[in-house]
Amino acid sequence: MTVAEESHFGRAAARLGMAQPPLSQRVQRLERELEVRLFDRSSRKVALTKAGTLLLPEARELLARAGTLRAAARRIRDGESGLLRAALSPDIAGATVAALLTAFQEQCPAVELELNELSTAEQLDRFAARQLDVGLLHHPCDVNGLELGPVLRRDLGVLLPRASPAAKHTDVPLTALTGHDLVLFPRSGSPALYDDLLSTCARGGYTPPAVRHGRGASFVRGLVLSAAAVAFAPRDTQGDSEDPDLAWRPLTGAPLAWRHSAAWPRGHGDVAVRAFAEAAEQALRATADARPDAPTRSMHLRPAAEYWL
Structure with a gap:
């Protein structure tokens, strides 16, 4: 990734704090392992090949997922300790926020909760950037790549x-x-x-x-x-x-109604994430008169949004 960003092995090596020859050797080993050429090299610059261009987003996602894995490991180490990045939509009332925080702290007293006020669109952007562990979304929205808790309805x-x-x-x-x-x-x-x-x-x-x-x-x-x-x-x-x-x-x-559910990246529902989702559901039921809103028929995903059909 660094070589692709710098288009130069020398500058990339300096950014990585290593010598240039070992960096070139590591890239060559990666090319042999993947059985594709990632870079076109010249004496003045380095450019991504077509294969390199196509694989670069995959490499970014792998590194982001590795970071998420390390964060989850820190949370569950030594009694589920660590940092949980969470978000609520701006329309959640103060009583609901307070009830959620109390319930979550009872379940995960050692977890540091970083709670943000974010719209559904902002939460989806942060999920895509691997900057959010769990959130409370408004439906309909695009839920590709996410797992959901129960959908709850608040009449307007x-x-x-x-x-x-x-x-x-x-x-x-x-x-x-x-x-x-x-x-x-x-x-x-x-x-x-x-x-x-x-x-x-x-x-x-x-x-x-x-x-x-x-x-x-x-x-x-x-x-x-x-x-x-x-x-x-x-x-x-x-x-x-x-x-x-x-x-x-x-x-x-x-x-008219607000429909909410907790959401988190698919495959990343660790103990702290699920505790937050459960606390959000309990708080909405207890303080906001929310009730289950399960569809009577299948849920279909359209390209831009999710609708009950």
Whole structure:
């Protein structure tokens, strides 16, 4: 990899802290073992052959997987000690985070947990870069190369100005939101979920005149109040009594929901990873009124997203 990046054996040897002749010999041994020529050599530069170009991504992945293996070994050595890199989506309520941390620490007291707040898209990017061990994703999303825990559903209600006529309903049909702008998370955070949510709204008779974007709870509430807009949120993250000018109402028929599951790279579900996944499931059930959402038919993977069909 270093020779390919430098296109020069001398510079590559300097980066690796070794002499040039042993580096050339090691590359030659690798070429003999693989039975392909990896580099075209000249007195001035080194260039990858077609075989070398095709094999370089495989080499990067092997080294990344070796690093993941070492990290897992450190976690399970001496009573499962080490570092676990984990992530939650930004919509997880504080009570759920606290319950998850308590449950995980009870199961793995010696593991250092590095917990990040990341969107589904950001988690998928980190999984691909081997920079994340386990996360809590929103579905639908592309789950190629991942293993999943149970899928849990959190029904969404609507946050709206208390003065809105729709707030007079005990539960609000989507059609009653006509005329209100919608405040939604940025599409880049979870493109498939974003599109799926807007499609469900349209099928239910609500097409917002405009979609405004926000992630933080205070920012979303400000947009709802100032723009006479609405936002979708589970009850556990948007209470009815926190602001006298806002109201939260369930949606008629519960047409919208967040669907979550823990996820980790396939084949990397060690003790600490599975403990985090179990703690996340327990916390969502106990604090966020989440319930299993197993499909009645098979789950099919489309190129860009996963859908229940």
